[in-house]
Amino acid sequence: MHDYDLVVLGSGPSGQKAAIAAAKLGKRVGIVERRDSIGGVCINTGTVPSKTLREAVLYLTGLSQRDLYGSSYRVKDEITVSDLAARTQHVISRQTDVIRNQLARNRVVMITGTGRFADAHSIWVDGGDGSGRDTKITADKFIIAAGTRPARPDSVDFDDRTIVDSDGVINLEAVPRSMVVVGAGVIGMEYASMFAALGTKVTVVERREKMLDFCDEEIIESLKYHLRDLSVTFRFGEEVAAVERHQTAALCILKSGKKIVADTVMYSAGRQGQTDDLALEAAGLTADRRGRIEVDSNYRTSVENIYAVGDVIGFPALASTSMEQGRLAAHHACGEPTRTMGALQPIGIYTIPEISYVGATEDDLTENATPFEVGIARYRELARGQIVGDSYGMLKLLVSPEDGKLLGVHVFGTGATEIVHIGQAVMGCGGTVDYLVDAVFNYPTLSEAYKVAALDASNKIRNITRIDG
Ligand SMILES: Cc1cc2nc3c(=O)[nH]c(=O)nc-3n(C[C@H](O)[C@H](O)[C@H](O)COP(=O)(O)OP(=O)(O)OC[C@H]3O[C@@H](n4cnc5c(N)ncnc54)[C@H](O)[C@@H]3O)c2cc1C
Numbered sequence: 001m002h003d004y005d006l007v008v009l010g011s012g013p014s015g016q017k018a019a020i021a022a023a024k025l026g027k028r029v030g031i032v033e034r035r036d037s038i039g040g041v042c043i044n045t046g047t048v049p050s051k052t053l054r055e056a057v058l059y060l061t062g063l064s065q066r067d068l069y070g071s072s073y074r075v076k077d078e079i080t081v082s083d084l085a086a087r088t089q090h091v092i093s094r095q096t097d098v099i100r101n102q103l104a105r106n107r108v109v110m111i112t113g114t115g116r117f118a119d120a121h122s123i124w125v126d127g128g129d130g131s132g133r134d135t136k137i138t139a140d141k142f143i144i145a146a147g148t149r150p151a152r153p154d155s156v157d158f159d160d161r162t163i164v165d166s167d168g169v170i171n172l173e174a175v176p177r178s179m180v181v182v183g184a185g186v187i188g189m190e191y192a193s194m195f196a197a198l199g200t201k202v203t204v205v206e207r208r209e210k211m212l213d214f215c216d217e218e219i220i221e222s223l224k225y226h227l228r229d230l231s232v233t234f235r236f237g238e239e240v241a242a243v244e245r246h247q248t249a250a251l252c253i254l255k256s257g258k259k260i261v262a263d264t265v266m267y268s269a270g271r272q273g274q275t276d277d278l279a280l281e282a283a284g285l286t287a288d289r290r291g292r293i294e295v296d297s298n299y300r301t302s303v304e305n306i307y308a309v310g311d312v313i314g315f316p317a318l319a320s321t322s323m324e325q326g327r328l329a330a331h332h333a334c335g336e337p338t339r340t341m342g343a344l345q346p347i348g349i350y351t352i353p354e355i356s357y358v359g360a361t362e363d364d365l366t367e368n369a370t371p372f373e374v375g376i377a378r379y380r381e382l383a384r385g386q387i388v389g390d391s392y393g394m395l396k397l398l399v400s401p402e403d404g405k406l407l408g409v410h411v412f413g414t415g416a417t418e419i420v421h422i423g424q425a426v427m428g429c430g431g432t433v434d435y436l437v438d439a440v441f442n443y444p445t446l447s448e449a450y451k452v453a454a455l456d457a458s459n460k461i462r463n464i465t466r467i468d469g
Protein backbone atom coordinates (compact mmCIF):
# COMPACT_ATOMS: atom_id res chain seq x y z
CA MET A 1 0.00 0.00 0.00
CA HIS A 2 1.21 3.53 -0.75
CA ASP A 3 1.90 6.04 2.05
CA TYR A 4 -1.02 8.24 0.91
CA ASP A 5 -4.10 7.98 -1.28
CA LEU A 6 -3.35 11.44 -2.64
CA VAL A 7 -0.38 13.78 -2.44
CA VAL A 8 -0.76 17.39 -3.60
CA LEU A 9 2.33 19.36 -4.66
CA GLY A 10 1.79 23.00 -3.68
CA SER A 11 -0.50 24.68 -1.12
CA GLY A 12 -1.80 27.61 -3.17
CA PRO A 13 -5.57 27.95 -3.71
CA SER A 14 -5.75 24.98 -6.10
CA GLY A 15 -3.67 22.68 -3.88
CA GLN A 16 -5.56 23.56 -0.68
CA LYS A 17 -8.97 22.91 -2.19
CA ALA A 18 -7.77 19.67 -3.82
CA ALA A 19 -6.35 18.40 -0.52
CA ILE A 20 -9.41 19.30 1.54
CA ALA A 21 -11.84 17.89 -1.02
CA ALA A 22 -10.03 14.53 -0.98
CA ALA A 23 -9.79 14.55 2.83
CA LYS A 24 -13.56 15.13 3.06
CA LEU A 25 -13.97 11.93 1.03
CA GLY A 26 -12.06 10.07 3.76
CA LYS A 27 -8.79 9.79 1.83
CA ARG A 28 -5.31 9.88 3.37
CA VAL A 29 -3.94 13.12 2.01
CA GLY A 30 -0.55 14.85 2.18
CA ILE A 31 0.35 18.30 0.86
CA VAL A 32 3.94 19.21 0.04
CA GLU A 33 4.94 22.85 0.38
CA ARG A 34 8.22 24.71 0.62
CA ARG A 35 9.22 26.25 3.94
CA ASP A 36 7.40 29.56 4.65
CA SER A 37 5.32 29.36 1.47
CA ILE A 38 2.02 28.02 2.77
CA GLY A 39 -0.85 29.53 0.81
CA GLY A 40 1.24 29.92 -2.34
CA VAL A 41 1.54 33.02 -4.49
CA CYS A 42 -2.05 33.86 -3.58
CA ILE A 43 -1.31 34.48 0.11
CA ASN A 44 2.37 35.39 0.10
CA THR A 45 3.14 37.54 -2.93
CA GLY A 46 0.09 37.83 -5.20
CA THR A 47 -3.65 38.14 -4.68
CA VAL A 48 -3.93 38.75 -0.95
CA PRO A 49 -0.96 41.14 -0.45
CA SER A 50 -1.88 43.15 -3.56
CA LYS A 51 -5.54 43.45 -2.58
CA THR A 52 -4.62 44.38 1.00
CA LEU A 53 -2.15 46.97 -0.26
CA ARG A 54 -4.91 48.41 -2.43
CA GLU A 55 -7.22 48.79 0.59
CA ALA A 56 -4.42 50.45 2.57
CA VAL A 57 -3.71 52.82 -0.33
CA LEU A 58 -7.39 53.73 -0.73
CA TYR A 59 -7.79 54.35 2.98
CA LEU A 60 -4.58 56.29 3.67
CA THR A 61 -4.70 58.46 0.54
CA GLY A 62 -8.39 59.21 1.09
CA LEU A 63 -8.76 58.95 -2.70
CA SER A 64 -12.23 57.41 -2.66
CA GLN A 65 -13.53 60.23 -0.40
CA ARG A 66 -12.25 63.17 -2.45
CA ASP A 67 -15.50 63.61 -4.38
CA LEU A 68 -17.07 64.39 -1.02
CA TYR A 69 -14.34 66.22 0.90
CA GLY A 70 -12.32 67.92 -1.84
CA SER A 71 -9.17 67.10 -3.81
CA SER A 72 -6.79 67.84 -0.91
CA TYR A 73 -8.43 65.31 1.43
CA ARG A 74 -5.95 62.78 2.85
CA VAL A 75 -5.96 60.55 5.95
CA LYS A 76 -2.16 60.74 6.19
CA ASP A 77 0.14 63.17 4.40
CA GLU A 78 3.41 61.19 4.30
CA ILE A 79 2.48 57.59 3.54
CA THR A 80 5.44 55.30 4.19
CA VAL A 81 6.09 51.76 3.11
CA SER A 82 5.76 50.61 6.70
CA ASP A 83 2.25 52.12 6.90
CA LEU A 84 1.33 49.96 3.93
CA ALA A 85 3.29 46.86 4.93
CA ALA A 86 1.76 46.69 8.41
CA ARG A 87 -1.69 45.92 7.06
CA THR A 88 -0.36 43.46 4.47
CA GLN A 89 1.69 41.51 7.01
CA HIS A 90 -1.25 41.35 9.37
CA VAL A 91 -3.56 39.86 6.73
CA ILE A 92 -0.92 37.43 5.42
CA SER A 93 -0.23 36.02 8.86
CA ARG A 94 -3.94 35.69 9.71
CA GLN A 95 -4.70 33.98 6.39
CA THR A 96 -1.73 31.63 6.75
CA ASP A 97 -3.05 30.64 10.13
CA VAL A 98 -6.53 30.02 8.72
CA ILE A 99 -5.11 27.74 6.01
CA ARG A 100 -2.93 25.78 8.46
CA ASN A 101 -5.94 25.30 10.71
CA GLN A 102 -8.21 24.18 7.85
CA LEU A 103 -5.66 21.63 6.64
CA ALA A 104 -5.01 20.36 10.16
CA ARG A 105 -8.66 19.93 11.11
CA ASN A 106 -9.24 17.98 7.90
CA ARG A 107 -6.24 15.79 8.80
CA VAL A 108 -4.26 16.76 5.73
CA VAL A 109 -0.59 16.05 6.53
CA MET A 110 1.70 19.03 5.85
CA ILE A 111 4.99 17.83 4.37
CA THR A 112 7.57 20.64 4.36
CA GLY A 113 10.01 20.78 1.47
CA THR A 114 10.34 20.77 -2.31
CA GLY A 115 8.89 17.74 -4.03
CA ARG A 116 10.21 16.11 -7.19
CA PHE A 117 9.06 12.96 -8.92
CA ALA A 118 11.00 9.71 -8.50
CA ASP A 119 8.46 7.89 -10.68
CA ALA A 120 4.72 8.10 -11.33
CA HIS A 121 3.85 6.82 -7.85
CA SER A 122 6.58 8.37 -5.70
CA ILE A 123 8.29 11.66 -5.00
CA TRP A 124 11.41 12.78 -3.17
CA VAL A 125 10.95 15.62 -0.73
CA ASP A 126 13.94 17.80 -0.01
CA GLY A 127 13.24 19.28 3.43
CA GLY A 128 15.31 22.34 2.60
CA ASP A 129 16.99 22.07 6.02
CA GLY A 130 20.45 21.69 4.51
CA SER A 131 20.80 18.13 5.84
CA GLY A 132 20.90 16.77 2.30
CA ARG A 133 18.49 14.02 3.40
CA ASP A 134 15.53 13.49 1.08
CA THR A 135 12.41 11.60 2.09
CA LYS A 136 10.64 9.28 -0.32
CA ILE A 137 6.86 9.41 -0.28
CA THR A 138 4.53 7.20 -2.27
CA ALA A 139 0.91 7.81 -3.29
CA ASP A 140 -1.81 6.34 -5.50
CA LYS A 141 -2.55 9.72 -7.03
CA PHE A 142 -0.74 13.04 -7.33
CA ILE A 143 -2.08 16.51 -8.04
CA ILE A 144 0.48 19.04 -9.26
CA ALA A 145 -0.51 22.50 -7.99
CA ALA A 146 2.90 24.14 -8.32
CA GLY A 147 1.75 27.53 -9.66
CA THR A 148 3.89 30.11 -11.44
CA ARG A 149 6.56 32.72 -10.76
CA PRO A 150 7.18 36.03 -12.55
CA ALA A 151 9.03 35.66 -15.86
CA ARG A 152 12.50 37.26 -15.64
CA PRO A 153 14.07 37.89 -19.06
CA ASP A 154 17.88 38.12 -19.27
CA SER A 155 17.66 41.62 -20.79
CA VAL A 156 16.38 42.98 -17.47
CA ASP A 157 18.91 43.58 -14.71
CA PHE A 158 16.70 42.70 -11.70
CA ASP A 159 18.15 43.76 -8.34
CA ASP A 160 14.96 43.53 -6.25
CA ARG A 161 15.46 47.16 -5.18
CA THR A 162 15.14 49.44 -8.19
CA ILE A 163 14.22 46.81 -10.78
CA VAL A 164 11.61 44.49 -9.40
CA ASP A 165 8.96 42.01 -10.48
CA SER A 166 5.50 41.68 -8.91
CA ASP A 167 6.98 39.63 -6.04
CA GLY A 168 9.50 42.37 -5.25
CA VAL A 169 7.14 45.32 -5.53
CA ILE A 170 5.53 44.56 -2.17
CA ASN A 171 8.94 44.78 -0.48
CA LEU A 172 10.09 48.18 -1.82
CA GLU A 173 12.00 50.25 0.75
CA ALA A 174 10.20 53.51 -0.09
CA VAL A 175 7.30 54.74 -2.18
CA PRO A 176 9.07 55.69 -5.45
CA ARG A 177 8.67 59.16 -6.95
CA SER A 178 8.60 57.66 -10.43
CA MET A 179 7.96 54.18 -11.77
CA VAL A 180 7.87 52.40 -15.11
CA VAL A 181 5.44 49.49 -15.28
CA VAL A 182 6.37 47.08 -18.06
CA GLY A 183 3.29 45.24 -19.34
CA ALA A 184 -0.29 46.49 -19.08
CA GLY A 185 -1.72 43.11 -18.06
CA VAL A 186 -3.85 42.72 -14.94
CA ILE A 187 -0.87 42.78 -12.57
CA GLY A 188 0.70 45.80 -14.25
CA MET A 189 -2.52 47.83 -14.22
CA GLU A 190 -3.42 46.96 -10.63
CA TYR A 191 -0.02 48.13 -9.36
CA ALA A 192 0.05 51.14 -11.73
CA SER A 193 -3.26 52.25 -10.14
CA MET A 194 -1.98 51.83 -6.59
CA PHE A 195 1.28 53.71 -7.11
CA ALA A 196 -0.46 56.46 -9.09
CA ALA A 197 -2.87 56.86 -6.16
CA LEU A 198 0.14 57.18 -3.85
CA GLY A 199 1.44 60.05 -5.97
CA THR A 200 4.12 58.14 -7.91
CA LYS A 201 4.57 59.37 -11.49
CA VAL A 202 3.81 56.15 -13.39
CA THR A 203 4.60 55.33 -17.03
CA VAL A 204 3.07 52.14 -18.43
CA VAL A 205 4.81 50.55 -21.41
CA GLU A 206 2.80 47.95 -23.33
CA ARG A 207 3.79 46.09 -26.48
CA ARG A 208 0.22 45.84 -27.76
CA GLU A 209 -1.85 48.76 -29.04
CA LYS A 210 -4.50 48.19 -26.35
CA MET A 211 -4.67 46.99 -22.78
CA LEU A 212 -6.99 44.50 -21.07
CA ASP A 213 -8.68 43.95 -24.43
CA PHE A 214 -10.78 41.08 -23.09
CA CYS A 215 -12.84 43.65 -21.11
CA ASP A 216 -15.55 46.07 -22.24
CA GLU A 217 -13.89 48.75 -24.39
CA GLU A 218 -15.90 51.64 -22.94
CA ILE A 219 -14.90 50.62 -19.41
CA ILE A 220 -11.21 50.40 -20.31
CA GLU A 221 -11.51 53.89 -21.84
CA SER A 222 -12.92 55.11 -18.50
CA LEU A 223 -10.10 53.42 -16.61
CA LYS A 224 -7.49 55.09 -18.82
CA TYR A 225 -9.19 58.46 -18.29
CA HIS A 226 -9.06 57.99 -14.52
CA LEU A 227 -5.45 56.87 -14.52
CA ARG A 228 -4.38 59.75 -16.76
CA ASP A 229 -6.07 62.03 -14.23
CA LEU A 230 -3.68 60.51 -11.66
CA SER A 231 -0.76 61.45 -13.97
CA VAL A 232 -0.22 58.00 -15.51
CA THR A 233 1.42 58.09 -18.96
CA PHE A 234 0.67 55.26 -21.38
CA ARG A 235 3.09 54.12 -24.05
CA PHE A 236 1.16 51.62 -26.17
CA GLY A 237 2.73 49.80 -29.12
CA GLU A 238 6.13 50.15 -27.45
CA GLU A 239 8.33 47.28 -26.34
CA VAL A 240 10.89 47.38 -23.56
CA ALA A 241 14.13 46.05 -25.02
CA ALA A 242 16.26 46.29 -21.86
CA VAL A 243 16.26 47.62 -18.33
CA GLU A 244 19.55 48.83 -16.83
CA ARG A 245 20.41 49.46 -13.22
CA HIS A 246 22.20 52.72 -12.42
CA GLN A 247 23.38 54.18 -9.11
CA THR A 248 20.30 56.24 -8.27
CA ALA A 249 17.71 55.04 -10.75
CA ALA A 250 16.85 52.54 -13.46
CA LEU A 251 16.89 53.16 -17.18
CA CYS A 252 14.27 51.62 -19.44
CA ILE A 253 15.30 51.32 -23.06
CA LEU A 254 12.46 50.90 -25.55
CA LYS A 255 12.82 49.24 -28.95
CA SER A 256 11.81 52.55 -30.55
CA GLY A 257 14.95 54.13 -29.05
CA LYS A 258 13.12 56.05 -26.29
CA LYS A 259 14.70 56.00 -22.85
CA ILE A 260 12.77 56.43 -19.60
CA VAL A 261 14.45 57.05 -16.24
CA ALA A 262 12.59 56.06 -13.08
CA ASP A 263 13.25 55.39 -9.40
CA THR A 264 11.72 51.95 -9.87
CA VAL A 265 10.90 49.66 -12.78
CA MET A 266 8.30 46.96 -12.19
CA TYR A 267 8.44 44.20 -14.74
CA SER A 268 5.05 42.52 -15.02
CA ALA A 269 5.15 40.97 -18.45
CA GLY A 270 3.94 37.43 -17.86
CA ARG A 271 4.60 34.43 -15.64
CA GLN A 272 6.37 31.05 -15.89
CA GLY A 273 5.12 27.65 -14.58
CA GLN A 274 7.13 26.36 -11.60
CA THR A 275 7.83 22.96 -13.11
CA ASP A 276 11.63 22.96 -13.33
CA ASP A 277 12.08 21.52 -9.80
CA LEU A 278 9.52 18.75 -10.28
CA ALA A 279 11.63 16.28 -12.31
CA LEU A 280 8.54 15.70 -14.46
CA GLU A 281 10.42 13.40 -16.83
CA ALA A 282 10.85 10.84 -14.01
CA ALA A 283 7.06 10.48 -14.00
CA GLY A 284 6.81 10.46 -17.81
CA LEU A 285 5.56 14.06 -18.04
CA THR A 286 6.71 17.19 -19.84
CA ALA A 287 5.98 20.91 -19.64
CA ASP A 288 5.84 23.46 -22.45
CA ARG A 289 8.24 26.38 -23.00
CA ARG A 290 6.42 28.45 -20.39
CA GLY A 291 6.51 25.64 -17.84
CA ARG A 292 2.84 24.72 -18.27
CA ILE A 293 1.44 21.19 -18.07
CA GLU A 294 -1.26 19.95 -20.45
CA VAL A 295 -4.39 18.35 -18.96
CA ASP A 296 -7.70 16.95 -20.20
CA SER A 297 -11.16 18.18 -19.21
CA ASN A 298 -10.84 16.35 -15.86
CA TYR A 299 -7.44 17.97 -15.16
CA ARG A 300 -5.69 14.66 -15.74
CA THR A 301 -2.25 14.76 -17.35
CA SER A 302 -0.99 12.26 -19.91
CA VAL A 303 -0.02 10.03 -16.95
CA GLU A 304 -3.18 8.38 -15.66
CA ASN A 305 -2.67 8.86 -11.88
CA ILE A 306 -1.27 12.42 -12.06
CA TYR A 307 -3.44 15.53 -12.29
CA ALA A 308 -2.46 19.21 -12.60
CA VAL A 309 -4.48 22.27 -11.57
CA GLY A 310 -4.22 26.03 -11.09
CA ASP A 311 -1.80 28.42 -12.73
CA VAL A 312 0.55 25.60 -13.78
CA ILE A 313 -2.01 24.54 -16.44
CA GLY A 314 -2.29 28.10 -17.81
CA PHE A 315 -5.37 30.18 -18.65
CA PRO A 316 -7.29 31.64 -16.87
CA ALA A 317 -4.72 31.50 -14.03
CA LEU A 318 -6.87 33.04 -11.31
CA ALA A 319 -7.16 32.14 -7.65
CA SER A 320 -10.93 31.89 -8.13
CA THR A 321 -10.79 29.32 -10.93
CA SER A 322 -7.76 27.51 -9.48
CA MET A 323 -9.67 26.61 -6.30
CA GLU A 324 -12.48 25.06 -8.30
CA GLN A 325 -10.08 23.15 -10.55
CA GLY A 326 -8.45 21.71 -7.41
CA ARG A 327 -11.77 20.52 -6.00
CA LEU A 328 -12.89 19.01 -9.31
CA ALA A 329 -9.57 17.25 -9.92
CA ALA A 330 -9.58 15.74 -6.43
CA HIS A 331 -13.11 14.45 -6.89
CA HIS A 332 -12.21 12.88 -10.23
CA ALA A 333 -9.03 11.36 -8.79
CA CYS A 334 -11.04 9.89 -5.88
CA GLY A 335 -13.72 8.42 -8.16
CA GLU A 336 -16.40 10.87 -6.97
CA PRO A 337 -18.93 11.95 -9.65
CA THR A 338 -18.00 15.44 -10.89
CA ARG A 339 -19.60 18.23 -12.85
CA THR A 340 -17.54 20.48 -15.11
CA MET A 341 -16.79 24.07 -14.20
CA GLY A 342 -19.55 26.42 -15.32
CA ALA A 343 -18.85 28.64 -18.31
CA LEU A 344 -19.95 31.75 -16.38
CA GLN A 345 -16.75 32.71 -14.63
CA PRO A 346 -16.51 36.31 -13.45
CA ILE A 347 -13.40 38.40 -13.98
CA GLY A 348 -12.45 40.89 -11.27
CA ILE A 349 -9.71 43.46 -11.87
CA TYR A 350 -8.72 45.48 -8.82
CA THR A 351 -7.54 48.59 -10.57
CA ILE A 352 -8.58 51.95 -9.12
CA PRO A 353 -11.52 52.11 -9.95
CA GLU A 354 -12.21 48.39 -10.07
CA ILE A 355 -13.68 46.45 -13.00
CA SER A 356 -15.67 43.26 -13.12
CA TYR A 357 -17.66 41.38 -15.70
CA VAL A 358 -19.32 38.11 -16.52
CA GLY A 359 -20.42 36.78 -19.90
CA ALA A 360 -19.88 38.33 -23.31
CA THR A 361 -18.57 41.75 -24.28
CA GLU A 362 -20.12 43.96 -26.96
CA ASP A 363 -17.20 43.06 -29.23
CA ASP A 364 -17.76 39.31 -28.72
CA LEU A 365 -21.43 39.62 -29.60
CA THR A 366 -20.80 41.83 -32.63
CA GLU A 367 -18.19 39.39 -33.90
CA ASN A 368 -20.65 36.49 -33.56
CA ALA A 369 -23.46 38.52 -35.16
CA THR A 370 -25.55 38.11 -31.99
CA PRO A 371 -28.08 40.94 -31.62
CA PHE A 372 -28.04 42.72 -28.26
CA GLU A 373 -29.38 45.81 -26.53
CA VAL A 374 -27.48 47.78 -23.92
CA GLY A 375 -28.89 48.96 -20.60
CA ILE A 376 -26.80 51.37 -18.55
CA ALA A 377 -26.99 52.65 -14.97
CA ARG A 378 -24.66 55.41 -13.82
CA TYR A 379 -23.70 55.45 -10.15
CA ARG A 380 -24.07 59.23 -10.03
CA GLU A 381 -27.82 58.75 -10.59
CA LEU A 382 -28.12 56.29 -7.71
CA ALA A 383 -28.59 57.61 -4.20
CA ARG A 384 -25.96 55.15 -2.91
CA GLY A 385 -23.51 56.37 -5.57
CA GLN A 386 -23.88 59.91 -4.21
CA ILE A 387 -23.61 58.71 -0.62
CA VAL A 388 -20.33 56.85 -1.20
CA GLY A 389 -18.95 59.62 -3.41
CA ASP A 390 -18.66 57.58 -6.62
CA SER A 391 -19.66 59.77 -9.55
CA TYR A 392 -17.96 57.72 -12.27
CA GLY A 393 -19.19 54.13 -11.67
CA MET A 394 -21.47 52.38 -14.11
CA LEU A 395 -23.19 49.08 -14.72
CA LYS A 396 -23.89 47.86 -18.21
CA LEU A 397 -26.22 44.99 -19.11
CA LEU A 398 -26.12 43.33 -22.52
CA VAL A 399 -29.53 41.86 -23.23
CA SER A 400 -30.86 39.66 -26.00
CA PRO A 401 -33.79 41.51 -27.69
CA GLU A 402 -35.14 38.13 -28.80
CA ASP A 403 -35.72 36.45 -25.44
CA GLY A 404 -34.60 39.02 -22.84
CA LYS A 405 -31.75 36.79 -21.60
CA LEU A 406 -28.73 38.51 -20.06
CA LEU A 407 -25.70 38.02 -22.32
CA GLY A 408 -23.16 40.02 -20.34
CA VAL A 409 -22.79 42.20 -17.24
CA HIS A 410 -20.02 44.82 -17.00
CA VAL A 411 -19.39 46.90 -13.90
CA PHE A 412 -16.94 49.75 -13.27
CA GLY A 413 -16.51 51.50 -9.93
CA THR A 414 -17.10 50.92 -6.23
CA GLY A 415 -17.99 47.34 -5.34
CA ALA A 416 -17.82 46.15 -8.97
CA THR A 417 -16.21 42.81 -8.06
CA GLU A 418 -18.97 42.15 -5.52
CA ILE A 419 -22.11 43.27 -7.33
CA VAL A 420 -21.20 41.44 -10.54
CA HIS A 421 -22.29 38.24 -8.78
CA ILE A 422 -25.94 39.31 -8.89
CA GLY A 423 -25.76 39.30 -12.68
CA GLN A 424 -23.82 36.05 -12.62
CA ALA A 425 -26.56 34.40 -10.54
CA VAL A 426 -29.35 35.67 -12.79
CA MET A 427 -27.47 34.52 -15.90
CA GLY A 428 -26.59 31.16 -14.34
CA CYS A 429 -30.24 30.51 -13.53
CA GLY A 430 -31.32 31.47 -17.07
CA GLY A 431 -33.06 34.63 -15.82
CA THR A 432 -34.16 37.43 -18.12
CA VAL A 433 -34.10 41.20 -17.95
CA ASP A 434 -37.76 41.05 -16.80
CA TYR A 435 -36.66 39.49 -13.53
CA LEU A 436 -34.48 42.54 -12.84
CA VAL A 437 -37.17 44.97 -13.99
CA ASP A 438 -39.70 43.41 -11.60
CA ALA A 439 -37.37 42.79 -8.64
CA VAL A 440 -37.42 45.08 -5.61
CA PHE A 441 -33.91 46.01 -4.44
CA ASN A 442 -32.83 47.43 -1.11
CA TYR A 443 -32.61 51.21 -1.26
CA PRO A 444 -30.23 52.97 -1.32
CA THR A 445 -27.78 50.40 -2.72
CA LEU A 446 -25.39 50.09 -5.64
CA SER A 447 -27.19 46.84 -6.56
CA GLU A 448 -30.13 49.01 -7.53
CA ALA A 449 -28.05 49.70 -10.66
CA TYR A 450 -29.33 46.36 -11.99
CA LYS A 451 -32.92 47.56 -11.94
CA VAL A 452 -32.04 50.90 -13.53
CA ALA A 453 -29.98 49.25 -16.30
CA ALA A 454 -32.66 46.60 -16.85
CA LEU A 455 -35.33 49.29 -17.26
CA ASP A 456 -33.06 51.15 -19.69
CA ALA A 457 -32.53 48.02 -21.81
CA SER A 458 -36.23 47.07 -21.84
CA ASN A 459 -37.29 50.62 -22.75
CA LYS A 460 -34.95 50.48 -25.75
CA ILE A 461 -36.14 47.02 -26.77
CA ARG A 462 -39.79 48.16 -26.49
CA ASN A 463 -39.10 51.22 -28.68
CA ILE A 464 -37.55 49.06 -31.39
CA THR A 465 -40.37 46.51 -31.21
CA ARG A 466 -42.96 49.28 -31.59
CA ILE A 467 -41.42 50.42 -34.87
CA ASP A 468 -40.04 47.15 -36.18
CA GLY A 469 -42.92 44.92 -35.06
C1 LIG B 1 0.19 40.24 -8.03
C2 LIG B 1 -0.88 39.21 -8.28
C3 LIG B 1 -2.20 39.51 -8.02
C4 LIG B 1 -3.21 38.58 -8.23
N1 LIG B 1 -4.49 38.93 -7.99
C5 LIG B 1 -5.49 38.03 -8.19
C6 LIG B 1 -6.85 38.36 -7.91
O1 LIG B 1 -7.14 39.47 -7.47
N2 LIG B 1 -7.79 37.43 -8.08
C7 LIG B 1 -7.50 36.19 -8.54
O2 LIG B 1 -8.42 35.36 -8.69
N3 LIG B 1 -6.22 35.83 -8.84
C8 LIG B 1 -5.22 36.73 -8.67
N4 LIG B 1 -3.93 36.39 -8.95
C9 LIG B 1 -3.64 35.05 -9.44
C10 LIG B 1 -3.59 34.04 -8.28
O3 LIG B 1 -2.67 34.45 -7.28
C11 LIG B 1 -3.19 32.69 -8.80
O4 LIG B 1 -4.10 32.34 -9.83
C12 LIG B 1 -3.22 31.61 -7.74
O5 LIG B 1 -2.35 31.90 -6.68
C13 LIG B 1 -2.83 30.26 -8.36
O6 LIG B 1 -2.95 29.28 -7.42
P1 LIG B 1 -2.15 27.91 -7.55
O7 LIG B 1 -2.70 27.04 -6.49
O8 LIG B 1 -2.18 27.43 -8.93
O9 LIG B 1 -0.63 28.24 -7.26
P2 LIG B 1 0.21 29.21 -6.34
O10 LIG B 1 -0.64 30.12 -5.53
O11 LIG B 1 1.21 29.79 -7.24
O12 LIG B 1 0.91 28.21 -5.33
C14 LIG B 1 1.78 27.22 -5.77
C15 LIG B 1 2.56 26.70 -4.59
O13 LIG B 1 3.25 25.52 -4.99
C16 LIG B 1 4.48 25.47 -4.30
N5 LIG B 1 5.40 24.62 -5.05
C17 LIG B 1 5.84 24.77 -6.32
N6 LIG B 1 6.66 23.78 -6.67
C18 LIG B 1 6.74 22.97 -5.60
C19 LIG B 1 7.44 21.78 -5.33
N7 LIG B 1 8.22 21.21 -6.25
N8 LIG B 1 7.31 21.23 -4.11
C20 LIG B 1 6.52 21.79 -3.16
N9 LIG B 1 5.82 22.91 -3.36
C21 LIG B 1 5.94 23.50 -4.57
C22 LIG B 1 4.95 26.92 -4.28
O14 LIG B 1 5.88 27.12 -3.24
C23 LIG B 1 3.63 27.66 -4.06
O15 LIG B 1 3.43 27.91 -2.69
C24 LIG B 1 -2.88 37.30 -8.73
C25 LIG B 1 -1.55 36.96 -8.97
C26 LIG B 1 -0.55 37.91 -8.74
C27 LIG B 1 0.87 37.53 -9.00
Ligand SMILES: NC(=O)c1ccc[n+]([C@@H]2O[C@H](COP(=O)([O-])OP(=O)(O)OC[C@H]3O[C@@H](n4cnc5c(N)ncnc54)[C@H](O)[C@@H]3O)[C@@H](O)[C@H]2O)c1
Nearest residue numbers: 183184185186187205206207239240268269270317348349
Ligand atom coordinates in the same frame (compact mmCIF):
# COMPACT_ATOMS: atom_id res chain seq x y z
N1 LIG C 1 -7.48 40.55 -10.46
C1 LIG C 1 -7.04 39.42 -10.98
O1 LIG C 1 -7.80 38.54 -11.25
C2 LIG C 1 -5.57 39.25 -11.24
C3 LIG C 1 -4.67 40.16 -10.76
C4 LIG C 1 -3.33 40.01 -11.07
C5 LIG C 1 -2.93 38.91 -11.82
N2 LIG C 1 -3.81 38.03 -12.28
C6 LIG C 1 -3.37 36.95 -13.17
O2 LIG C 1 -1.95 36.79 -13.19
C7 LIG C 1 -1.52 36.40 -14.50
C8 LIG C 1 -0.30 37.17 -14.95
O3 LIG C 1 -0.58 38.55 -15.16
P1 LIG C 1 0.46 39.53 -15.92
O4 LIG C 1 -0.20 40.87 -15.89
O5 LIG C 1 1.83 39.39 -15.42
O6 LIG C 1 0.61 38.89 -17.33
P2 LIG C 1 -0.07 39.09 -18.75
O7 LIG C 1 0.56 38.09 -19.59
O8 LIG C 1 -1.53 39.13 -18.61
O9 LIG C 1 0.35 40.57 -19.20
C9 LIG C 1 1.60 40.88 -19.60
C10 LIG C 1 1.52 42.09 -20.55
O10 LIG C 1 2.83 42.50 -20.78
C11 LIG C 1 3.00 42.83 -22.16
N3 LIG C 1 4.44 42.69 -22.46
C12 LIG C 1 5.17 41.54 -22.48
N4 LIG C 1 6.48 41.82 -22.75
C13 LIG C 1 6.59 43.18 -22.89
C14 LIG C 1 7.69 44.08 -23.15
N5 LIG C 1 8.95 43.64 -23.29
N6 LIG C 1 7.44 45.41 -23.26
C15 LIG C 1 6.17 45.86 -23.08
N7 LIG C 1 5.11 45.06 -22.83
C16 LIG C 1 5.29 43.73 -22.72
C17 LIG C 1 2.12 41.85 -22.87
O11 LIG C 1 1.74 42.34 -24.15
C18 LIG C 1 0.92 41.74 -21.90
O12 LIG C 1 -0.09 42.68 -22.21
C19 LIG C 1 -2.70 36.60 -15.43
O13 LIG C 1 -3.20 35.35 -15.79
C20 LIG C 1 -3.71 37.35 -14.61
O14 LIG C 1 -5.02 37.01 -14.97
C21 LIG C 1 -5.14 38.19 -12.02
